[in-house]
Amino acid sequence: MAENETSISTELHHHHRRMGGRDRHEEHRVATPLELLFDLTFVVAFAEGSSQFAHAVAEAHLKTALLGFGLVAFAICWAWINFSWFASAYDTDDWIFRVTTMVQMIGVLILALGLPDVFTSIEKGEHLDNRIVVLGYVIMRLAMVFQWLRAAKQDPERRRVCLTYAKFISLAQIGWVVLIFLNFSILVTLILNTIFVAIEMLGPYLAEKTDGGTPWHAHHIDERYALFAIIALGEGVVGTVAALAAVIQAQGWTLDVALVGVAGTGLTFGMWWVYFMLPAGDALHVRRDKSFVWGYGMMITIASIVATGAGLHVAAYFIEHKSHIGPLATVLSVVIPVLVFIGSTYALYAYLVGAFDRFSILLVSATVAVVAIAIAAAYIGLSMPLCLIILMLAPVVTIIGHETRGHKHQAAMLGRQIYFDTSHLEKHGDSN
Numbered sequence: 001m002a003e004n005e006t007s008i009s010t011e012l013h014h015h016h017r018r019m020g021g022r023d024r025h026e027e028h029r030v031a032t033p034l035e036l037l038f039d040l041t042f043v044v045a046f047a048e049g050s051s052q053f054a055h056a057v058a059e060a061h062l063k064t065a066l067l068g069f070g071l072v073a074f075a076i077c078w079a080w081i082n083f084s085w086f087a088s089a090y091d092t093d094d095w096i097f098r099v100t101t102m103v104q105m106i107g108v109l110i111l112a113l114g115l116p117d118v119f120t121s122i123e124k125g126e127h128l129d130n131r132i133v134v135l136g137y138v139i140m141r142l143a144m145v146f147q148w149l150r151a152a153k154q155d156p157e158r159r160r161v162c163l164t165y166a167k168f169i170s171l172a173q174i175g176w177v178v179l180i181f182l183n184f185s186i187l188v189t190l191i192l193n194t195i196f197v198a199i200e201m202l203g204p205y206l207a208e209k210t211d212g213g214t215p216w217h218a219h220h221i222d223e224r225y226a227l228f229a230i231i232a233l234g235e236g237v238v239g240t241v242a243a244l245a246a247v248i249q250a251q252g253w254t255l256d257v258a259l260v261g262v263a264g265t266g267l268t269f270g271m272w273w274v275y276f277m278l279p280a281g282d283a284l285h286v287r288r289d290k291s292f293v294w295g296y297g298m299m300i301t302i303a304s305i306v307a308t309g310a311g312l313h314v315a316a317y318f319i320e321h322k323s324h325i326g327p328l329a330t331v332l333s334v335v336i337p338v339l340v341f342i343g344s345t346y347a348l349y350a351y352l353v354g355a356f357d358r359f360s361i362l363l364v365s366a367t368v369a370v371v372a373i374a375i376a377a378a379y380i381g382l383s384m385p386l387c388l389i390i391l392m393l394a395p396v397v398t399i400i401g402h403e404t405r406g407h408k409h410q411a412a413m414l415g416r417q418i419y420f421d422t423s424h425l426e427k428h429g430d431s432n
Contacts, residue, residue: 017094019154021215029220031227035087038101039231041108045076046235048112050306052119054243054313057333058323061123068119069310071193073303075133078197079108079140081295084224085204086144089214090151103143110136121186128189131180138176145169161207161214168203172196205292218288222281225298229275232302233268236309240264243316256319259385263392264312267338270395271305274345277402283352294348301344307337318384327384328375331391335371338394342367363401370394 022029049072056065083104091097114132121129145166152162175196179189208214240261247257284291311334317323318330325333346364350356374391378384 017092019090019092019097019151021151021155021158022089022091022217024215024217026217026220029217031220031223032087032091032093034093034098034101035084035091035224036227038083038105038108039080039227041105041112042076042080042228043231043235045072045108045112045115046232046306047238048115049073049076050235050310050313052115053307054310054317056119056123057310057314058317058325060324060329064119064123068122069303069307071128071130072115072118072133073306074197074299075111075137077299077302078200079111079137080228081299082141082144084228085214085216085221085295086147086151088216088220088224090147090155096150097147100143100147104140107136107138107140107143110139112136125186127183128186129183130189134176134179138173138180141169141173141176145173158212158214161212164207164210165203168199168206172199175199201296208292209289213288216291218284219281221291221295222279222284225280225295225302226276229302229305230272232305232309233272235306236264236268236312240309240312240316243313243320247316247320250320254319256383256385259383259389260312260315260319263385263388264315266392267308267312267334267388267395270392270399271308271338271341274342274395274398275301277398278345278349278352280348280352287352290352293351297344297348297351301341301348304337304340304344308334308341311335311337312388315384315388327387328378330384331374331378331387334388335375335391338391339368339371342394342398359401359405363398366401367394367397370397 049069052072053065053069056062056068083101111133114130114134114136117129117132121127148162148166148169152159152166155162175192179192184192244257244261247254251257280294284294314323314325314333315330318325318327323330342364346356346360350360370393371391374387374394377390378387
């Protein structure tokens with residue numbers, strides 16, 4: 001009895017624990033309450049980024065919209081990725097890890113507060129004012145350096161791996177700090193941003209490829225990305241409903257409001273269904289070397305989901321007569337991110353399973369045909385809400401195809417991939 005009480009007491013408290021690395025084969029590994037709390041800060045960041053993007057598009061400031069959203073979407077996703085992969089490998093859930101995570105959450109919120117300045121400065125065209133964004137980012141990254149140094153000290157087996165991460169992050173932070181105090185032109189700032197990001201990306205590549213890698217958990221990572229995608233999808237729903245609520249308050253219920261609401265809900269639900277078709281965790285479990293392309297590629301998928309929600313927000317602006325773009329451009333503001341989402345999803349699927357079968361090509365072609373019909377309908381003058389209803393059917397093509405025949409193709413391809421890779425590992429040994 002005393003031993004059981006001691007064991008339970010150990011699990012309940014959050015005293016200091018050794019950061020020795022998690023078991024990459026741990027069963028029933030799921031996202032922790034702390035990770036879910038951390039994700040909530042990105043709800044704020046996505047909401048602000050999506051709102052700024054939608055406003056710029058509705059004002060016909062396309063340069064500001066595309067450049068601004070590209071920058072903020074990458075900043076948000078990159079901040080989330082760094083925390084999530086580290087937590088998958090070294091989450092101790094002790095008080096030190098919790099407090100450090102709180103510091104990172106503060107950094108995310110500061111980053112979110114600086115997003116309007118990014119869009120405003122791009123619109124003015126003088127220099128890129130991303131000082132607040134960079135400040136929040138530096139706070140997060142310094143906390144991450146502390147985490148990596150702690151892991152390096154307490155996990156001697158992977159000390160070199162952890163120090164590689166810490167060194168490259170620290171090197172990039174020197175550059176980020178310079179951006180806080182100096183105002184460069186937009187072009188120069190973008191070039192410097194590209195260099196600093198390249199440095200940060202090189203660190204994980206060298207650490208995971210050369211030094212043996214960290215013990216991240218494939219199924220846990222798959223779940224974490226799925227939860228991140230749901231946050232992005234939720235932003236689309238919340239943003240659209242909030243915009244439509246403003247229309248209803250000013251004009252009352254109309255057919256256009258109802259159609260946009262149905263299209264937004266149906267499109268969001270369809271994208272959710274498509275996203276969860278591929279069990280990426282199974283593929284990553286046997287092919288850990290594919291984590292880089294998949295993990296970084298998912299940033300495009302997540303960003304396209306957020307952009308779709310922003311496009312639906314633009315549609316609400318159009319109904320409210322607060323938009324400076326026409327119905328065709330409004331439809332395209334939703335069409336383009338939907339196409340990016342479908343394309344990136346199929347591309348990552350083909351990469352993970354190692355093939356792209358004829359049936360998938362057929363589904364992609366049919367999906368593009370539906371999108372083309374929606375664009376053509378807008379071009380010939382069909383009402384914008386009805387065009388969105390047509391577009392809503394684009395994910396449905398993949399859903400029907402998958403549920404009737406596609407799941408069998410997927411199971412066969414994934415099974416062959418897992419069998420081949422498992423046999424290869426057993427023959428040559430698992431270097432990780």
